[in-house]
Amino acid sequence: MITAAPPRLRAAARPPRAGAVRHLGPNWYATVMGTAIVATAGAGLPLRLPGLRTACTAVWALALLLLVVLLTARVLHWRHHRDQARAHLLDPATAPFYGCLAMALLSVGGGALTLGRDWIGIRAALALDTVLFVSGTALGLVTAVAVPYLMAVRHRVEPGQASAVWLLPLVPPMVSAATGPLLVPHLPAGQPRQSLLFACFALFGLSLLATLVTLPLVFARLLTAGPPPPALTPTLFLVLGPLGQSTTAAGQFADVAPGVLPAPYHEGLAVLSVLFGVPVMGFALLWLCLATAHVVRARRHGMRFTMTWWSFTFPIGTCVTGAEALARHTGLAVYGGPAVALYAVLVATWAVAAVHTARGLVSGALLAAPVPAPAGPAPATARTR
Numbered sequence: 001m002i003t004a005a006p007p008r009l010r011a012a013a014r015p016p017r018a019g020a021v022r023h024l025g026p027n028w029y030a031t032v033m034g035t036a037i038v039a040t041a042g043a044g045l046p047l048r049l050p051g052l053r054t055a056c057t058a059v060w061a062l063a064l065l066l067l068v069v070l071l072t073a074r075v076l077h078w079r080h081h082r083d084q085a086r087a088h089l090l091d092p093a094t095a096p097f098y099g100c101l102a103m104a105l106l107s108v109g110g111g112a113l114t115l116g117r118d119w120i121g122i123r124a125a126l127a128l129d130t131v132l133f134v135s136g137t138a139l140g141l142v143t144a145v146a147v148p149y150l151m152a153v154r155h156r157v158e159p160g161q162a163s164a165v166w167l168l169p170l171v172p173p174m175v176s177a178a179t180g181p182l183l184v185p186h187l188p189a190g191q192p193r194q195s196l197l198f199a200c201f202a203l204f205g206l207s208l209l210a211t212l213v214t215l216p217l218v219f220a221r222l223l224t225a226g227p228p229p230p231a232l233t234p235t236l237f238l239v240l241g242p243l244g245q246s247t248t249a250a251g252q253f254a255d256v257a258p259g260v261l262p263a264p265y266h267e268g269l270a271v272l273s274v275l276f277g278v279p280v281m282g283f284a285l286l287w288l289c290l291a292t293a294h295v296v297r298a299r300r301h302g303m304r305f306t307m308t309w310w311s312f313t314f315p316i317g318t319c320v321t322g323a324e325a326l327a328r329h330t331g332l333a334v335y336g337g338p339a340v341a342l343y344a345v346l347v348a349t350w351a352v353a354a355v356h357t358a359r360g361l362v363s364g365a366l367l368a369a370p371v372p373a374p375a376g377p378a379p380a381t382a383r384t385r
Contacts, residue, residue: 021073022081023367025088027307028070029100031357034313036063036107038350040114041320041343046327046336057118060111067108074101092155096165099143102172103314105136110179126186133179137203140172144210162221163228164238166214171242174207176200178249178321181256193260197253204249211242227294230303234311236291243284244318247277251325270329277326281335284319305356307366312349320346 039060042052078085088094109132117125147169151157180200187193218239227233254273257266295303323339326332360366 021077021367022084024073024077025094026074026097026100027094027310028073029097029104030307030310030314031354032063032067032070032104033100033107034310034317034350034353035059035066036104036111037314037317037321038346039063040107040111041317041324041346043114044321044324045340045343046324047340053115053118057115060108060115061119063108063111064116067104070104089150090154092151092157092161093165095147095150095155096168098147099140099169099172102136102140102143103175105132105139106172106175106179107314109133109136110182113182126183129179129183133176133183136172137176137180140176143169144173144206160221160225162217163232164218164235166218167211167238167242170207170210170214171245172207173203174211174242174245174249177204177207178245178252181249181252184256184260189260197256197260200249201253204246204253207242208246211246215239215242227297230298230301231306232308233294233298233303234306234308236294237288237311237315239287239291240284240315241318243280243287244315244320244322247273247280247284247322248318248325250276251322251329254329273325273329277322277329281319281322281326284322288316288319305353305360307357309349309353309356313346313353316342316346316349 036059039056042056042059045052089098109129112120112125112129112132116128120128151166177200180196180203184193184196187196222228222236228235250269250273254266254270257269260266261269320339320342323335323342327335327339357366
């Protein structure tokens with residue numbers, strides 16, 4: 001008679017890599033997002049430096065490789081550690097990071113048509129972007145509904161727990177809105193092109209309005225409950241994501257609308273890209289200064305590297321692409337200059353995060369089980385420090 005193997009034997013029979021990914025959370029897709037935005041933002045700079053495009057294409061290839069590796073690791077995670085994967089969905093601190101998967105797919109897909117075409121050809125780049133755009137958009141719509149639903153009916157959150165992380169499941173439709181116009185010229189003229197462009201505009205509105213509902217909660221929590229813990233302080237930069245990405249999307253609409261939409265709609269989108277983008281980027285600058293001040297404070301209070309440092313990359317990158325869009329449509333150097341300066345900051349923060357992540361992977365610290373919080377009442381927060 002054949003009997004089931006003991007649990008220890010079954011665990012020993014698992015592939016060695018399976019155990020290493022037990023504590024791999026969806027937040028790891030931020031590494032793909034941050035790497036891809038370094039590539040695409042660099043491609044749009046108002047500079048023509050020798051070798052810049054080749055270097056950006058190499059970074060995009062790295063993002064594609066990271067995406068493949070992480071997708072494989074997540075398959076192992078769901079196959080061998082389904083209990084942990086379900087626990088992530090039911091954890092209000094982890095569930096919003098499922099939006100990172102959708103944004104990782106969309107970011108790499110957009111880079112395929114922007115940069116990858118140089119190495120893999122236009123047909124392969126178009127096919128890759130189509131697959132990643134469709135899958136990323138579908139997943140982004142699911143997370144935009146499912147995560148807030150779980151927070152309402154399964155998670156137990158208080159107003160004082162509001163965090164910029166809550167924006168993560170709401171931003172993917174905006175990333176779709178910013179990358180979808182790249183596919184418009186490759187569709188048949190007429191209704192197919194118009195339908196995709198209007199669909200992207202609808203995704204723009206969906207994400208924008210959801211962000212406008214959520215952002216006041218984050219701002220109110222910051223003002224009334226004090227600064228977040230040092231380890232979570234970098235997540236304040238996540239607010240820049242929907243701001244920069246919405247400005248980027250508005251600029252992309254204006255870029256492709258001529259010849260796709262009849263007058264006066266394409267002129268209206270050109271006007272919208274400026275009248276919307278200028279004030280939004282103004283608020284983004286305000287938030288960038290506020291978030292930077294909090295990070296400096298947290299650093300003085302002992303903030304160490306965690307995976308939240310990847311929050312510096314993609315949001316800053318969207319501000320770079322937003323400034324680039326405004327520079328194209330206004331012709332003003334006042335936007336081209338900041339785009340270059342912010343890109344330098346983006347590359348620096350990406351390099352720091354990447355080096356620390358590599359060290360954590362080599363040492364095993366980043367994939368180790370989380371340390372349980374000590375028992376007892378939480379210490380009081382000093383608002384005046």
